Amino acid sequence: MVKAVVLLFIVPILLGCTGNTQVNGQKQQQYLKEVQVPVGGNTYQTNTQSNESITTEGIEQWSSSKSIFSTFVKITGADSFKVSARAKLSSAGSTIAITSGDRTEEVEISGSDSYIATEAPVFPIKKEGYVQIDLKGIDKSGTSFGKVSDLILHLPEQASATYIENNEENNFYWGRRGPSVHLQHTLPAEKDIEWFYSEITVHEGEDPVGSYFMANGFSEGYFGIQVNSEQERRVLFSIWSPHNTDNPDDIPEDERIQLLAKGDGVQAGKFGNEGSGGQSYWVYPWKVGNTYKFLNRVKPDGDGNTINTAYFYAPELGEWKLIASFLRPKTDKWMTGVYSFLENFIAGNGYKKRKGHYGNQWVRDKSGAWHEITQITFTGDKMANSGFRVDFAGGVEDNTFFLRNGGFENGGVPLQKEFSREAIGTAPEISFDSLPKGQ
Numbered sequence: 001m002v003k004a005v006v007l008l009f010i011v012p013i014l015l016g017c018t019g020n021t022q023v024n025g026q027k028q029q030q031y032l033k034e035v036q037v038p039v040g041g042n043t044y045q046t047n048t049q050s051n052e053s054i055t056t057e058g059i060e061q062w063s064s065s066k067s068i069f070s071t072f073v074k075i076t077g078a079d080s081f082k083v084s085a086r087a088k089l090s091s092a093g094s095t096i097a098i099t100s101g102d103r104t105e106e107v108e109i110s111g112s113d114s115y116i117a118t119e120a121p122v123f124p125i126k127k128e129g130y131v132q133i134d135l136k137g138i139d140k141s142g143t144s145f146g147k148v149s150d151l152i153l154h155l156p157e158q159a160s161a162t163y164i165e166n167n168e169e170n171n172f173y174w175g176r177r178g179p180s181v182h183l184q185h186t187l188p189a190e191k192d193i194e195w196f197y198s199e200i201t202v203h204e205g206e207d208p209v210g211s212y213f214m215a216n217g218f219s220e221g222y223f224g225i226q227v228n229s230e231q232e233r234r235v236l237f238s239i240w241s242p243h244n245t246d247n248p249d250d251i252p253e254d255e256r257i258q259l260l261a262k263g264d265g266v267q268a269g270k271f272g273n274e275g276s277g278g279q280s281y282w283v284y285p286w287k288v289g290n291t292y293k294f295l296n297r298v299k300p301d302g303d304g305n306t307i308n309t310a311y312f313y314a315p316e317l318g319e320w321k322l323i324a325s326f327l328r329p330k331t332d333k334w335m336t337g338v339y340s341f342l343e344n345f346i347a348g349n350g351y352k353k354r355k356g357h358y359g360n361q362w363v364r365d366k367s368g369a370w371h372e373i374t375q376i377t378f379t380g381d382k383m384a385n386s387g388f389r390v391d392f393a394g395g396v397e398d399n400t401f402f403l404r405n406g407g408f409e410n411g412g413v414p415l416q417k418e419f420s421r422e423a424i425g426t427a428p429e430i431s432f433d434s435l436p437k438g439q
Contacts, residue, residue: 029122031082031154037073039148041164041172044351046070046134053348056172058149062137069135071151072351072408074390076128078159083133084120086150088112091142099134101126106138109146117152129410130391164388171388178350178406179384179392180343182217183358186375188365193335194299195364197428200225201291201400206355208406210346212236213356215294216310219337220328221277223294223310225286226345233286237310239326240277248276255329260307261437263322280324282312290315291359295430298335299366306331311435322436334366338373342403343381353407359400359421362428370427375420376401378413385415396421 039058045051047068052061059069075081083098087109094109098121105121125131137145153161164175187193200215207227214224221239228234241248243255248270257278259268271279286292293313300306309325340358344350361373378394392405393413399421 029080030156032157033155033159035073035153035155035161035163036086037071037151037153037161037163038165038167038172039069039071039150041167041175042073042151043069043071044176044348046351054176056167058147059135060147062145062147063140063143065137065145067137069148070351071133071135072130072163073133073151073153074130074162074408074410075125075153075155076160076162078125078128078156080122080124081131081159082120082122082154084117084152084154085109085135085148086115086117086152087146087148088115089142089144089146091140091144094140094142094145095138096145097134097136097138098123099136100131115147115149120152120154127410130408132408162387162390171383171386173347174383175388176347176350177383178344179389180341180381181384181392181394181403181405182342182379182381183340183394183401183403184377184379185338185340185361185373186377187336187338187363187373188371191363191365191369191371193338193363194297194366196296196298196335196338196362197294197364197430198340198361199291199293199359201357201359202288203355203357204288206353207288208344208349208352208354210344210349210352211354211356212341212343212345213354214341214343215292215358216296217337217339217341218296218298218335219333220298220306220331221296221308221326222341223296223323224340225292226281232283235282235284235286235312235323236279237281237323238271238277238279239308239328240275242328242330243276245276246273248272251276258327258329260325260327261322262324263436266323268324278324278326280310280326282321282323284312284314286314287316293320293428295320295428295435296335298333300332300334301327304332305329306333320430320435335363338363340401340403342405344406350406351408353404353409355402355404357397357400357402360424360428361401372423372425372427374423375418378415378417378419380415395419399424 040056050067100123107118216223268280295311310323
């Protein structure tokens with residue numbers, strides 16, 4: 001009986017000691033740094049069989065044992081960490097599993113009207129970089145496993161963590177979407193550029209829903225291919241209005257983008273929320289592994305406007321297709337600011353990796369001379385520059401430029417780095433007079 005009593009006193013002491021851990025008689029690890037990771041900006045529902053999602057407040061609805069809520073944090077300077085869930089539950093209690101790597105530990109969420117931390121099991125880190133922490137419901141006395149606002153990491157003092165720290169300027173939304181990355185193309189000096197040609201190849205498994213592989217961007221618009229759902233893919237071409245607004249209905253009549261022509265089956269209208277203007281898209285099941293060609297023309301009309309036209313070439317169709325031609329008012333200029341980008345536009349899929357190969361870029365000046373583009377500068381959006389997410393890269397592979405984002409992969413490329421590819425030397429063969437005129 002004495003031994004039993006002694007053990008009852010020792011066990012709570014060990015459980016309450018959040019700073020130290022000793023395993024198999026080895027030296028104790030000190031966990032002196034506490035990091036509070038908001039679930040609302042760093043967590044995803046990664047089981048597609050569940051529709052329980054994340055809000056800016058964290059996990060608010062959690063009744064299904066199928067749900068898996070995965071949080072991603074980059075940890076450096078540590079070979080292990082402890083983690084607890086900051087949770088509350090109106091019913092008597094529940095049991096959840098915390099998994100990281102190949103280790104799973106069960107913890108209890110106690111009934112409470114306020115958020116309190118669960119026990120904090122220890123998890124090893126096999127490779128420095130991003131770690132994935134999964135929460136899964138095991139058992140519950142009521143209808144819910146609980147609400148979770150944060151994960152609390154306990155780290156060695158010298159360790160650091162990279163994650164979406166706050167929701168300032170809607171960081172949780174943009175952070176969960178992930179960083180967008182760009183290729184800023186170097187154009188020939190002192191040339192009036194009329195045409196831009198490029199190609200994109202996307203490989204299998206690198207095209208999750210929400211991906212936009214934008215091939216031909218310029219100062220007034222952008223053109224590329226999207227994955228809109230498991231069943232639908234699109235070719236998209238958009239032109240911004242010269243009137244700066246996120247609401248297309250606010251654009252004055254004399255600054256609205258005018259549709260001049262579009263290809264058969266192409267939908268055309270207006271867009272907003274990220275600037276406003278004219279948008280066109282063609283629902284087309286483009287395929288991974290195939291190389292698609294993009295051709296844009298920007299030409300002043302002589303009356304203070306520009307005509308912006310986009311053509312798409314699918315190898316399985318074997319001919320150029322007009323997507324749309326738009327008039328942009330109050331714009332008297334040739335093509336400038338040529339670039340490409342890769343983005344994810346569905347926040348719930350920001351944990352998935354996407355990658356595209358961008359190659360064979362050429363521009364044609366107004367005199368008809370082709371110029372090959374072989375140099376780019378790798379840049380990123382505000383999220384990429386914030387340092388909150390660093391799972392992105394760009395560069396050269398197989399003599400094509402590439403862009404990668406999402407997936408919480410380790411190893412990145414610094415922004416503003418310049419890359420060059422070898423010149424191919426053979427300009428595109430295009431019969432401009434035979435390009436379709438549309439309707």
